[in-house]
Amino acid sequence: MSNSSQSLALAPANLAVAISNPGALGTIEAYISAVNRLPMLSAEQEADLGRRLRDQDDLDAARQLVMSHLRLVVSVSRQYLGYGLAHADLIQEGNIGLMKAVRRFDPSRGVRLVSFAVHWIRAEIHEYVVRNWRLVKVATTKAQRKLFFNLRRMRPDGQTLAPGQVDDIARELKVRPEDVSEMEVRLSGGDCALESPQGDEDAFTPISWLSAEGQEPTQVLARRDRDALQGVGLEQAIESLDPRSQRIVRARWLRDEGGATLHELAEEYGISAExxxxxxxxxFKKLRAALAEQHEALAA
Structure with a gap:
């Protein structure tokens, strides 16, 4: 076994765990320092390990190929630190891409693993960035992802693009100007906190009106029906009564300046107050029946 292979075989066991969790060594700096101390493989060693993995499904060969290229993942992941995501998370996703590349590596094609793996590492990191950069995805198709990463790089200081700049970028990326403008709008947007910061009770946030019970659909419909019954519906119900009953109901309950007494109406009609x-x-019994029919009609 060569010196490089011996060094990889003797690598700390906890570094192998750190492949899937870069924070396992305590700090991201400790992880980076550890992977940078691992030796690189020569072309002959890499080809031999690749053949062992391909022909014998040798998992130890796969481990050595992965370990020797962990520094490549660290290097690629640094290019995506501007998205506000944790470096350890970017490295973790890149390591997944590296392992996928090792599994598909074929040394007989005459291509070094580093050239092959970098595309898989970037693909996994790209997917992670798009999935986690915002609560709402800004890019879902392959073309949108490509435009997302290129436009962030090409926008001057994140400023709004002038029409001429939009056309220039569209020509360079071989896309429509409308696609550039749409992605610019998506990039310019931001997430909005649903609730106010802790301790700031005066702040007005979406949760303030999202939780308003009065705006719940069933409440809105109930108010609409009630208003209809109390307005036009009530008037129609009263008009279905005989004239004397209408007069008594209106005089007793619908006058602005106080209702008439039973004795006043008894004197008016020459009947007893009872x-x-x-x-x-x-x-009232007839009114309730008429309003119930109207309510059923509205519900239908």
Whole structure:
């Protein structure tokens, strides 16, 4: 076994764990320092390990190929630090891409693993960035992802693009100007906190109106029906009564300046106060029945 292979075979066991969790060594700096101390493989060593993995499914060969290229993932991941995502997370996703590349590596094609793996590493990091940069995805198709990463790089200081700049970028990237403008709008948007920061009770945030019970659809419909019954619906129900019943209901309950008493209406119609009360009770019963029919009609 060569010196490089011996060094890889003797690498700390916890570094192997750190491939899937760069924070396992304590700090990201400790992880980077550890992977940078691992030796690189020569072309002959790499080809031999690749053949062992391909022909014998040798997992130790796969481990050595992965370990010797961890520094490549660290290098590629640094290019994506401007997206506000944790470096350890970027490295972790890149390591997944590296392992996928090692599994597909074929030394008989005469291509070094580093040239092959870099595309897989970037693909995994790209997917992670697009998936986690915003709550709402800004790019879903392959073309949109390509435009997303290129446009972030080409926008001067993140400023709004002038029409001429949009056309120049569209020509360079071989896309439509409308696609550039749409992606610029997506990049310019930001996430909005649903709730106010802790301790800031005066701040007005979306949760303030999202939780308003009065705007819940069933509440809105109930208010609409109630308003309809109390307005036009009530008037129609009253008009279905006989004239004397209408007069008693209106005089008792619908006058602005105080309702008439039972004795006043009894004197007006030449009947007893008890008889006025009975007519009023019968009128209310008919009104409730008429309003119930209207409510059923509205619900239907």
């Amino acid at each position: 008889r006025v009360r009975q007519i009023e009770a019968a009128a």
